[in-house]
Amino acid sequence: MLVKTFGCALFGIDAITVTIEVNIDRGINFFLVGLPDSAVKESQQRIEAAITNLGYYYPHKKVVINMAPADIRKEGSAYDLPIAIGIMAASEQVNADRLEQFVIMGELSLDGTLNAIKGTLPIAIKAKQDGFKGLIIPKENAREAAVVEGLEVFGVETIHDVISILNGENTIQPVTIDMADSLHEMVYEFDFSDVKGQENIKRALEIAAAGGHNVILIGPPGSGKTMLAKRMPTILPPLTMAEALETTKIHSVAGLVGRNASLVRTRPFRSPHHTISDAGLVGGGTYPQPGEISLAHNGVLFLDELPEFKRTVLEVMRQPMEDRVVTISRAKMTVDFPASFMMVAAMNPCPCGYYNHPDKECTCKPGMVQQYLNRISGPLMDRIDLHVEVVPVDYKDLSSKSVGESSSTVRERVIKARKVQEERYANFPTIHSNAQMTSQLIQKYCELDEPCRNILKNAMNRLGLSARAYDRILKVSRTIADLDSSENIQTGHLAEAINYRSLDRDNWGA
Numbered sequence: 001m002l003v004k005t006f007g008c009a010l011f012g013i014d015a016i017t018v019t020i021e022v023n024i025d026r027g028i029n030f031f032l033v034g035l036p037d038s039a040v041k042e043s044q045q046r047i048e049a050a051i052t053n054l055g056y057y058y059p060h061k062k063v064v065i066n067m068a069p070a071d072i073r074k075e076g077s078a079y080d081l082p083i084a085i086g087i088m089a090a091s092e093q094v095n096a097d098r099l100e101q102f103v104i105m106g107e108l109s110l111d112g113t114l115n116a117i118k119g120t121l122p123i124a125i126k127a128k129q130d131g132f133k134g135l136i137i138p139k140e141n142a143r144e145a146a147v148v149e150g151l152e153v154f155g156v157e158t159i160h161d162v163i164s165i166l167n168g169e170n171t172i173q174p175v176t177i178d179m180a181d182s183l184h185e186m187v188y189e190f191d192f193s194d195v196k197g198q199e200n201i202k203r204a205l206e207i208a209a210a211g212g213h214n215v216i217l218i219g220p221p222g223s224g225k226t227m228l229a230k231r232m233p234t235i236l237p238p239l240t241m242a243e244a245l246e247t248t249k250i251h252s253v254a255g256l257v258g259r260n261a262s263l264v265r266t267r268p269f270r271s272p273h274h275t276i277s278d279a280g281l282v283g284g285g286t287y288p289q290p291g292e293i294s295l296a297h298n299g300v301l302f303l304d305e306l307p308e309f310k311r312t313v314l315e316v317m318r319q320p321m322e323d324r325v326v327t328i329s330r331a332k333m334t335v336d337f338p339a340s341f342m343m344v345a346a347m348n349p350c351p352c353g354y355y356n357h358p359d360k361e362c363t364c365k366p367g368m369v370q371q372y373l374n375r376i377s378g379p380l381m382d383r384i385d386l387h388v389e390v391v392p393v394d395y396k397d398l399s400s401k402s403v404g405e406s407s408s409t410v411r412e413r414v415i416k417a418r419k420v421q422e423e424r425y426a427n428f429p430t431i432h433s434n435a436q437m438t439s440q441l442i443q444k445y446c447e448l449d450e451p452c453r454n455i456l457k458n459a460m461n462r463l464g465l466s467a468r469a470y471d472r473i474l475k476v477s478r479t480i481a482d483l484d485s486s487e488n489i490q491t492g493h494l495a496e497a498i499n500y501r502s503l504d505r506d507n508w509g510a
């Protein structure tokens with residue numbers, strides 16, 4: 001007898017429906033065709049054990065399984081379940097009438113229980129698009145799939161459960177979640193108010209958040225750089241539904257959405273170690289997997305100890321940063337992973353860490369401070385709008401009981417400034433924030449009056465700022481003006497922005 005079941009293959013952050021035909025005929029042996037990888041090929045052993053351990057029978061006949069379309073590689077063990085159900089239906093142990101209504105995916109243990117799979121959300125989206133009535137998947141993945149409306153999602157624990165659904169026994173109900181709740185519940189572990197003092201640093205981070213600017217924190221060990229960076233997502237606007245879905249899809253294919261979790265509701269914070277490989281950072285692998293820059297999509301990528309990263313690794317990040325997407329090419333396919341993130345970097349000012357420290361002596365030889373900075377590639381430095389020098393707070397401030405502003409208060413101001421930008425760039429579909437302004441847009445929206453022009457000219461001369469500082473200062477001034485609800489950039493805005501170019505000064509490290 002010939003039956004068909006349906007599964008899904010992952011392709012980047014999307015899924016493709018796969019038809020699994022199972023035919024059982026006289027003879028012996030097991031054939032699996034249609035570009036399966038080794039994990040799929042090994043599934044026969046698991047399936048046979050699972051079926052017999054649950055007290056059903058495994059047909060010792062000629063079993064032929066064909067997976068279509070044949071030109072996409074079928075990866076992993078998540079096809080165990082649709083293949084097993086196909087075999088049981090073809091051997092008339094399961095009612096095959098309703099098989100065409102469901103996409104079925106799950107990895108089997110030898111005892112017939114199911115293990116969680118990757119990519120549930122893209123699979124659910126595809127199942128709905130292709131007109132399936134329902135999705136049958138391991139219970140731990142069900143809440144993630146239930147995000148898709150108009151699809152009956154069944155979370156199952158064993159093959160028994162699947163059989164009961166296919167036989168229409170109504171013992172298992174579809175999983176539902178309340179979507180209205182899910183976006184409001186934005187809970188972060190940390191808060192801006194945990195950081196004592198450092199008002200000027202917090203102000204700089206607020207500006208970065210408001211304009212989508214990349215930022216680098218420069219300061220000695222223990223000055224609170226990591227602590228501050230970790231709190232960056234908490235002052236960014238809440239994820240929109242579209243952003244939450246896209247971020248969840250990426251985390252889903254990477255297998256990072258927790259068990260029984262549904263949507264990713266908080267902005268991601270990713271902090272890869274400086275020893276990370278190219279593929280780890282931007283994505284890669286035989287079956288392309290998202291890298292850290294994609295896992296940080298719609299959130300923050302924190303590069304701690306920036307000069308310690310290999311130059312080549314940071315080089316591969318440049319193009320995706322520009323395009324806000326990574327394209328990974330393989331012989332037979334090209335996949336895209338979104339990668340729109342804010343970069344927060346941190347560094348010690350010099351190898352010993354104490355250059356510019358208020359009361360500790362820097363022991364580095366002359367020239368070493370500049371050398372240390374030069375380890376960071378120029379083109380990457382060019383993408384960092386704000387340089388913020390972090391000085392450790394003294395003991396008095398650290399032990400003070402006064403509590404600073406909470407993240408939610410700061411976030412309200414950020415949201416307001418972002419609204420101004422949304423309206424300004426409404427006619428520019430690829431531009432969402434001041435940081436993304438092109439040179440033409442800078443000319444259009446960052447016009448300076450006479451006093452402002454003078455301040456900027458003086459600063460460029462007096463501080464010896466490099467030419468690349470010029471556009472960055474204008475962009476940041478625009479954001480400061482937006483935070484101030486000011487139509488025009490004023491001298492105060494400009495003066496503040498000039499402060500955030502420490503590393504461009506010709507006396508840095510002198």
Ligand SMILES: Nc1ncnc2c1ncn2[C@@H]1O[C@H](COP(=O)(O)OP(=O)(O)O)[C@@H](O)[C@H]1O
Nearest residue numbers: 194195196198220221222223224225226227393
């Ligand atoms: N402004 C601050 N308010 C509260 N705690 C602080 C502050 N600055 C530093 N700390 C404490 O010092 C620790 C070290 O800070 P950290 O962020 O790791 O420094 P860095 O990354 O600059 O080396 C923090 O975990 C925190 O406990």
Ligand SMILES: [Mg+2]
Nearest residue numbers: 225226227304
């Ligand atoms: Mg640190």
